[in-house]
Amino acid sequence: MLKKPETNEYPPYYKEYVNNVPDGDLLQILxxxxxxxxxLLKDLSEETAEFKYAPGKWTIKEVIGHITDTERIMCYRLLSIGRGEQEMLPGYNDDEYVKRGQFNRFSLSDLLHHQALVRQHTILLLSSMDEESLRRRGNANGSEVTARAIAYIIAGHENHHRRLIKERYLSSER
Structure with a gap:
């Protein structure tokens, strides 16, 4: 069973994500x-899925696309670092990815399906990695991080955005 990473295994800006992952079997949590x-989202109308709670904010569809794209990128980092890559892995601009992803042209159902497939891949990759691989350190976006920390960041990132969807998009005050 994966244990939560130590604070020296990831940059400080990921602390919220790592701390928001409950204790337990990470594969089951994912x-x-x-x-x-x-x-939470499967029964939303397409109209609701394209709701923005404020100007310049993403729609729910864009949030799901963002979660999925980020997991794809983090999974690549997880694989690369776990396999011993020593080159710096690039960062990315999430706003540009969302803009170019054009997620509002997809149905919410399709976006949730894509997310489920990416998550299956993440779980399979994680389950194939041994402790030594998960403890390897690499450099992503200019910061040192372990493969294990990336796994927790993936989980914490989804928890973060699901909470925001509940609070800012689906609250009764809309």
């Missing part, structure tokens, strides 16, 4: 949380 996100 599986359960994706199901929770799908359950």
């Amino acid at each position: 599986d359960d949380q994706q199901k929770k996100t799908k359950k």
Whole structure:
């Protein structure tokens, strides 16, 4: 079972994500949380899925696209660092990825399906890695990070955005 990373295994700006992952089997947490996100959103209308709570903010569809793109990128980092890559892995501009992803042209159902497939890949990759691989350190976006920390960042990132969806998009005060 994966243990939470120490604070020296990731940059400080990921602390919120790592701390928001509950204790327990991370593979099960990853599986359960994706199901929770799908359950939360699967019955939304397309109109609601394209709601923005403020000008310049993303729609729910864009948030799901962002979660999925970020997991793809983090999974590549997880694989690379776990396999011993020593070259710096690039960062990315999430606003540009969302803009160019054009997620509002997809149905919410399709976006949730893509997210589920990416999550299956993440779980398979993690389950194939041994402790030594998960403890390897590499450099992503100019900061040192372990493969294990990236796994927790993936989980914490989805928890973060699911909470924002509940609070800012689906609150009763809309």
